[in-house]
Amino acid sequence: MANKLLTITNLTTKVEDKEILKGLNLEVNKGEIHVIMGPNGAGKSTLAYTLMGHPRYEVVEGDILWEDEIINELSPDERAKKGIFLSFQHPEEIPGITVENFLRTAKAAITEKNQSILAFNKLLREKAQLLSIDEKYLSRYLNEGFSGGEKKKNEILQMAVLEPKLAILDETDSGLDVDAIKIVAEGVKKIKEEETAIIIITHHNKILDYLKPDVVHVLLEGKVVKTGDMTLAREIEASGYEELKNQFSIK
Amino acid sequence: MEKKKTYVEDIDRGIYDVKNEVRYSYKSEKGLTAKIVEEISKTKNEPQWMTDFRLKSLEIYNKKPIPTWGADLSELDIENIVTYIKPDTEMKHSWEDVPEDIKKTFDLLGIPQAERASLAGVGAQYDSEVVYHNMREDLAKQGVIYTDMETAIKDYEEIVKDYFMKLVPPNDHKFAALHGAVWSGGSFVYVPEGVNVDIPLQSYFRLNAPGAGQFEHTLIIVEKGANLHFIEGCSAPKHSVINLHAGCVELFVKEDARLRYSTIENWSRNMYNLNTKRAVVDRNGIIEWVSGSFGSRVSMLYPMSILRGEGAKSEFTGITFASKGQYLDTGTKVVHAAPYTTSSVNSKSISKGGGHAFYRGLLRVAPNAHNCKSTVSCESLMLDNESRSDTLPIIELNNDNIDIGHEAKIGRISDEAIFYLMSRGISEEEAKAMIVRGFVEPISKELPLEYAVEMNNLIKLELEGAIG
Numbered sequence: 001m002a003n004k005l006l007t008i009t010n011l012t013t014k015v016e017d018k019e020i021l022k023g024l025n026l027e028v029n030k031g032e033i034h035v036i037m038g039p040n041g042a043g044k045s046t047l048a049y050t051l052m053g054h055p056r057y058e059v060v061e062g063d064i065l066w067e068d069e070i071i072n073e074l075s076p077d078e079r080a081k082k083g084i085f086l087s088f089q090h091p092e093e094i095p096g097i098t099v100e101n102f103l104r105t106a107k108a109a110i111t112e113k114n115q116s117i118l119a120f121n122k123l124l125r126e127k128a129q130l131l132s133i134d135e136k137y138l139s140r141y142l143n144e145g146f147s148g149g150e151k152k153k154n155e156i157l158q159m160a161v162l163e164p165k166l167a168i169l170d171e172t173d174s175g176l177d178v179d180a181i182k183i184v185a186e187g188v189k190k191i192k193e194e195e196t197a198i199i200i201i202t203h204h205n206k207i208l209d210y211l212k213p214d215v216v217h218v219l220l221e222g223k224v225v226k227t228g229d230m231t232l233a234r235e236i237e238a239s240g241y242e243e244l245k246n247q248f249s250i251k
Numbered sequence: 252m253e254k255k256k257t258y259v260e261d262i263d264r265g266i267y268d269v270k271n272e273v274r275y276s277y278k279s280e281k282g283l284t285a286k287i288v289e290e291i292s293k294t295k296n297e298p299q300w301m302t303d304f305r306l307k308s309l310e311i312y313n314k315k316p317i318p319t320w321g322a323d324l325s326e327l328d329i330e331n332i333v334t335y336i337k338p339d340t341e342m343k344h345s346w347e348d349v350p351e352d353i354k355k356t357f358d359l360l361g362i363p364q365a366e367r368a369s370l371a372g373v374g375a376q377y378d379s380e381v382v383y384h385n386m387r388e389d390l391a392k393q394g395v396i397y398t399d400m401e402t403a404i405k406d407y408e409e410i411v412k413d414y415f416m417k418l419v420p421p422n423d424h425k426f427a428a429l430h431g432a433v434w435s436g437g438s439f440v441y442v443p444e445g446v447n448v449d450i451p452l453q454s455y456f457r458l459n460a461p462g463a464g465q466f467e468h469t470l471i472i473v474e475k476g477a478n479l480h481f482i483e484g485c486s487a488p489k490h491s492v493i494n495l496h497a498g499c500v501e502l503f504v505k506e507d508a509r510l511r512y513s514t515i516e517n518w519s520r521n522m523y524n525l526n527t528k529r530a531v532v533d534r535n536g537i538i539e540w541v542s543g544s545f546g547s548r549v550s551m552l553y554p555m556s557i558l559r560g561e562g563a564k565s566e567f568t569g570i571t572f573a574s575k576g577q578y579l580d581t582g583t584k585v586v587h588a589a590p591y592t593t594s595s596v597n598s599k600s601i602s603k604g605g606g607h608a609f610y611r612g613l614l615r616v617a618p619n620a621h622n623c624k625s626t627v628s629c630e631s632l633m634l635d636n637e638s639r640s641d642t643l644p645i646i647e648l649n650n651d652n653i654d655i656g657h658e659a660k661i662g663r664i665s666d667e668a669i670f671y672l673m674s675r676g677i678s679e680e681e682a683k684a685m686i687v688r689g690f691v692e693p694i695s696k697e698l699p700l701e702y703a704v705e706m707n708n709l710i711k712l713e714l715e716g717a718i719g
Binding site: 079095096097102106 | 665666667668670671672673674675676677678679681682685686688689690691692693
């Protein structure tokens with residue numbers, strides 16, 4: 001199918017000999033917004049890191065199929081070039097490298113084209129404006145001394161500049177107040193192209209008020225145990241994971 | 252290009268490794284005797300006091316023990332080092348007159364281009380003697396003196412006599428004594444009262460001959476209210492035998508004067524770099540050190556500031572990069588000898604491939620030096636698990652009325668930071684280089700542009716091939 005972007009089958013991953021994902025299945029098509037919910041320790045962030053290719057997350061079984069290619073063994077930079085983007089829950093601080101220089105290097109790497117400073121700066125400033133990011137952040141060192149909200153906004157700015165086919169937002173809403181969630185979520189909405197797929201990993205529904213998901217998944221003990229629509233997210237918000245846990249005999 | 256294996260793995264250091272045929276008009280015997288020292292002095296036509304000074308230094312050298320702290324110097328055998336090699340040319344004032352192969356070396360290092368573009372004067376030393384010297388005419392008219400030490404002894408004997416090795420006396424340590432006995436070449440700069448030298452002067456030292464020592468002497472006097480930026484660059488091609496560099500730098504910063512002294516030392520991996528640098532600063536004077544240590548097998552280098560006038564100030568910015576087979580023991584010493592003096596130390600080191608970077612610093616505050624301020628920050632970054640970093644900052648406070656801040660950080664390059672950058676499409680190699688560049692950024696921005704570029708190139712050179 002021409003719309004197919006990501007198909008995960010029976011994915012089992014280990015982190016330092018501990019199995020975290022235990023046969024996870026997931027299908028994401030172009031342009032779709034998926035939500036992954038689940039209690040702490042269910043494997044949500046592991047899924048995000050595994051998709052991005054973190055070397056500590058070892059795939060022991062199953063496949064990650066991207067378009068027509070199995071990408072289990074690809075390095076993170078190769079995955080980024082294919083169009084996968086991860087908005088980090090805790091973005092790293094990189095002293096001495098400005099946001100501007102970093103993003104120009106990244107854009108050149110991903111597009112495999114040199115970025116002229118002038119043209120790139122224009123693009124960067126447009127995107128920053130779109131996300132109401134003050135220009136002065138662009139000449140600051142990457143994430144250094146940024147507040148939680150500033151870091152998250154900066155992640156979305158990176159997404160805007162790098163224009164991925166799939167953006168995984170790993171708890172982009174956590175640690176943000178209601179107003180900040182609104183700014184970030186509306187920012188994502190503005191930069192989302194028709195074809196851009198998004199996987200939102202979250203504990204809360206607030207972000208879903210702005211980014212209407214097509215599919216909602218519940219992750220428990222390393223597996224997707226239930227898939228539905230926004231109604232599922234509302235149910236969980238109201239009654240938690242207990243009922244589902246009992247249903248799947250998870251303690 | 253000739254490639255010989257020593258225990259250090261060969262990496263192509265590009266232009267730094269270009270070796271020329273060794274042609275000389277005079278070369279001393281290996282080892283060190285009074286006869287050799289007398290001959291050096293005679294070849295140079297020195298006044299008697301300097302010959303005596305050399306011989307006295309040799310006596311001290313013979314009595315002093317090899318230091319037992321810091322680097323292991325057991326493989327350094329002075330009997331196998333040629334102390335004096337005079338290249339087969341006299342000092343020239345135009346690059347056109349410098350012999351072709353020597354000129355080509357400096358061309359490759361970018362020295363004449365830099366002179367045209369951004370320098371007020373240039374001196375170039377090849378092996379033991381200075382082969383080129385030139386300075387802008389208007390500075391000469393204002394009384395600025397910039398020449399090699401040999402000429403200085405002839406033309407400005409009284410000044411040299413008053414200052415030469417007064418700040419670093421031969422009995423300071425064994426290698427200072429060695430320097431006193433066999434010193435050759437180097438720079439002499441005198442900036443008269445109130446003169447502002449608005450663009451930098453630069454000296455470049457190139458050691459071409461294998462198994463030779465380089466013992467250049469730099470003497471800079473900046474008179475009351477004057478201002479100077481002096482840049483020194485050093486390099487040598489890689490030979491398979493041990494070389495020794497025991498230079499000496501003496502900086503006199505008078506009342507209200509300001510001196511910025513920048514060096515990048517990029518010696519080859521067979522070099523023992525045992526260099527002594529010291530500045531004394533009078534009332535409200537300012538010394539700024541910018542110091543980059545890259546090459547060499549062993550370095551022991553601790554530029555020292557003695558703040559002897561009230562309100563004197565010292566700023567030290569240093570970067571050390573130790574790769575495979577290198578032990579770089581570097582740092583700085585500051586002595587607050589007067590009230591209201593201030594100092595800041597900002598040191599960064601990187602170690603890689605089993606290299607060992609050791610920060611050794613001293614901060615001493617004299618009993619009478621009340622109301623002093625000092626901040627010391629040293630950071631180390633290790634790029635892998637085989638490399639080592641140590642920090643030994645010694646602080647000696649002899650009064651209570653002072654304000655001292657100290658911060659030391661040692662860390663490894665973070666896998667998470669590399670992953671973060673890679674997740675944006677940046678290759679592992681480039682990600683590491685970016686993190687290193689970011690780490691040294693506060694230092695590169697202190698360097699003159701062409702040196703910042705050189706430093707970034709050196710970092711790139713150091714990182715290439717080491718990351719897989």
